[in-house]
Amino acid sequence: MSRIPLISGNWKMNLNHFEAIQLVQKLSYELRNHDYDRVEVSVHPPFTNIRSIQTVIDADRMKFRLGAQNCHAETSGAFTGDISPAMLQKLDVDLVIVGHSERRALSGETNELVAAKARSVFAHGMTPIVCVGETIEQRESGEAEVIVEGQVRGSLAALSKDQLSEVVIAYEPVWAIGTGQTASTDDAQAMCSHIRSVVADIHRPAETKVRIQYGGSVNVANARELMAMEDIDGALVGGASLEAASFARIVSFQEV
Ligand code: 13P
Numbered sequence: 001m002s003r004i005p006l007i008s009g010n011w012k013m014n015l016n017h018f019e020a021i022q023l024v025q026k027l028s029y030e031l032r033n034h035d036y037d038r039v040e041v042s043v044h045p046p047f048t049n050i051r052s053i054q055t056v057i058d059a060d061r062m063k064f065r066l067g068a069q070n071c072h073a074e075t076s077g078a079f080t081g082d083i084s085p086a087m088l089q090k091l092d093v094d095l096v097i098v099g100h101s102e103r104r105a106l107s108g109e110t111n112e113l114v115a116a117k118a119r120s121v122f123a124h125g126m127t128p129i130v131c132v133g134e135t136i137e138q139r140e141s142g143e144a145e146v147i148v149e150g151q152v153r154g155s156l157a158a159l160s161k162d163q164l165s166e167v168v169i170a171y172e173p174v175w176a177i178g179t180g181q182t183a184s185t186d187d188a189q190a191m192c193s194h195i196r197s198v199v200a201d202i203h204r205p206a207e208t209k210v211r212i213q214y215g216g217s218v219n220v221a222n223a224r225e226l227m228a229m230e231d232i233d234g235a236l237v238g239g240a241s242l243e244a245a246s247f248a249r250i251v252s253f254q255e256v
Contacts, residue, residue, distance in 0.1 A: 005234035007251050008042040009241025020049035028062045030248035042067040042095050054091050067095035073116035085124040096121045097129045101174045111154025122163050129168040130155050136175035152198045164206035170236040176216025185225050188214045192231035224253040
């Protein structure tokens with residue numbers, strides 16, 4: 001079963017809307033039509049930039065999928081400062097990152113909350129990118145597989161069989177994020193393969209379709225090798241997605 005790779009740029013809390021427009025325009029200029037033939041590319045700007053980027057993508061008929069970095073699980077209500085999935089859907093967002101390790105660590109997001117967000121994203125006609133990944137302490141104590149398996153089972157709880165095929169899982173070891181220290185291709189492949197077997201255990205044959213990205217210090221030097229691995233179906237890129245030329249090269253590697 002061939003899976004179309006998804007390369008996603010998570011811009012995190014970077015770029016105002018003017019800078020964001022420039023980046024997406026540069027990126028569009030760097031990529032060629034054939035780049036999109038075998039790869040899906042998504043950009044995930046901060047909330048304040050989404051409307052601007054939506055307008056540019058639409059006006060210039062760019063082929064990026066528009067993504068967000070987070071959302072609330074509820075559709076509306078007294079949740080000061082939060083953003084509803086319904087609001088994102090109205091802006092043509094179709095991918096929403098949920099449970100990023102920065103949110104798990106800094107905002108106390110639990111697997112239960114991440115699962116509620118994932119269900120809500122699907123309920124609003126979008127696709128969640130559900131992030132999982134172990135800390136360095138967990139890896140060093142040999143617990144990485146158990147921890148990640150628990151995150152996968154907990155964060156995908158109560159998804160239907162179809163949703164489980166459709167969801168994107170991003171394996172991002174916490175110790176590799178923003179550190180320049182990437183997981184070895186063998187370790188990344190081994191964990192992504194384990195994640196796929198967990199999905200198989202939840203609902204066969206969803207594992208044949210579910211896409212699993214690797215994230216954590218992906219850059220021009222290591223992307224090709226990582227993405228050539230059998231169970232890695234793309235990348236969730238932080239720092240290197242803020243630079244149009246680097247991100248475009250990472251996208252083009254996926255073609256070969
Ligand atoms: P870096 O690519 O900057 O390590 O970030 C990875 C990440 O957290 C993407 O979501």
